[in-house]
Amino acid sequence: MKRFNVAVVGATGVVGREMIKTLEQRNFPVNKIKLLATERSAGTEISFRGEKIKVETAKSGVFDGVDIALFSAGSNASKELAPIAVKEGAVVIDNSNAFRMDTDVPLVVPEINPEKIKEHNGIIANPNCSTIQMVVPLKPIYDEVGIDRIIVSTYQAVSGTGKDAIEELLQQTKAYINKEELTSRVYPYQIAFNVLPQIDVFEENNYTREEMKIVHETRKIFNDNDLKITATAVRVPVINGHSESVYIETKEHICIEKLRSLLRNTKGVKLIDEVENLKYPLPIITENEDDVLVGRLRKDLSIKNGINMWVAANNLRKGAALNAIQIAEELIKII
């Protein structure tokens, strides 16, 4: 079996560490691994397959001999270093927002549009976490009866921001319990015992960038620019695991039993929809979960083709690291 030289850029971040773990758990055919980060984090040691690997500084020259470079170090790092990695011979799978909407960059969720991978010009983009977990369960519905519109409200965990945000939530929580003063550095306001209707910066149109990512990326992944979609993205004091209240209107009618059976047979989806036994998706049960959890399926009783559902997923795994590795798994079939 052919083995590949893999680099992880942003190796010390929450997604980077999850990528390393996922490569290991899924037995990705790694020949040599290179762990890369900013100069500040260089020297850190991280285990891979029982071996301690020293993190090196990500810079021009280090991608020489690398087959696949997994990037998760933020948009600026991707913009600067991904083209260099490509020039040095790597295929980049980028978890940042830098190239997702570029017309010559495939935006891939392997359960949905794996065929786009072969169109890459050196860079393949991994969608945003909140987009991925929504499109995976919507895809079979889209194919079966069509989707006219989507209205989504998110409940997003702090791990989506990074390790500083996890630290901030825990610090603020401790301070609150000890009746000490709360300080905020990562978020504009206290996140402990609060919810923030802002994720990422505000755009000109008064939507946040996170909300517009969901809109644009979903259209690109479904290859449907007419899809009506609007989003409200909200940060909640959950450590890991994003949840979403997803409302859709289908083009044709579908009954809930048929919908359940569709989702039960969808790869990457786990249906948890037994309200009589109080079983439904929860962020705390996504911890060791690769699948997107879907439940609370019900018809909007006031309109013909409206459906409510509740979706939860591990935003670091399917929402980021796992999806990137799954792209890599498809990629190596063709390189």
Next chain:
Amino acid sequence: MKRFNVAVVGATGVVGREMIKTLEQRNFPVNKIKLLATERSAGTEISFRGEKIKVETAKSGVFDGVDIALFSAGSNASKELAPIAVKEGAVVIDNSNAFRMDTDVPLVVPEINPEKIKEHNGIIANPNCSTIQMVVPLKPIYDEVGIDRIIVSTYQAVSGTGKDAIEELLQQTKAYINKEELTSRVYPYQIAFNVLPQIDVFEENNYTREEMKIVHETRKIFNDNDLKITATAVRVPVINGHSESVYIETKEHICIEKLRSLLRNTKGVKLIDEVENLKYPLPIITENEDDVLVGRLRKDLSIKNGINMWVAANNLRKGAALNAIQIAEELIKII
């Protein structure tokens, strides 16, 4: 000025205590106050206007001489005791779900339908917290351009469940921080660092009772049985202050500037919508707030008359105690 004998049933609960505080803060013309609760809580002392008042057991006979009885002791207590209070001469303002949908019981939000108060037959119902904070800002829009449909996802604080739930969130949070085991008694699952897509019990149609309360109560308050509305109610680890992601489709077009100006001039609403300065409603800023906070107003860019908004309110005040006292204030104008 005429003064009234007031009873508070459920005086030791979170809403009961807020009612007592609100009567005091708003200088409600109280002649004598009677604090009532279950036998278990009888004997507790609670301050009112600097005087310690002993809580008595709520039972037949105690409502003799009471003009207004404010009930917030749960549906069962209301079903049992409200008819008795009425028979003994009191007008009941009931915060429970017991009578809200009864055709001969007015369901009142004083900013919206105060005229219904005079139709009472002894009982006036206070709507559910999640309904009140939604209908207050929707009313001026409903009147101006009509509302065709509503799709709401809630982010509800644990105080809505009661003091045991606040205690449970704090206990679980402490246990988590101290790496101890978490136990749940009030909620079916851990609420600390988690979100629960279940509030109240499940109905036959797979919606929760909380979700159906929003549907039925909104239609009754707007006196519009054709209003299309669907809800997803979610508990979040916030101590106090409910938030809602409210999506509406208006019948006629309205621009955001006009909408802002409407809401700026709506009694009971405070518009906080300056995203350029990161100003928007948050549950933590509802603590001393009587108004419903509204912000993040924006058009659904994919459809003609769709509008997203974010609403937060103190669920114990405008969502419960304050609305009840405001009903009492209207009531005493006509008795």
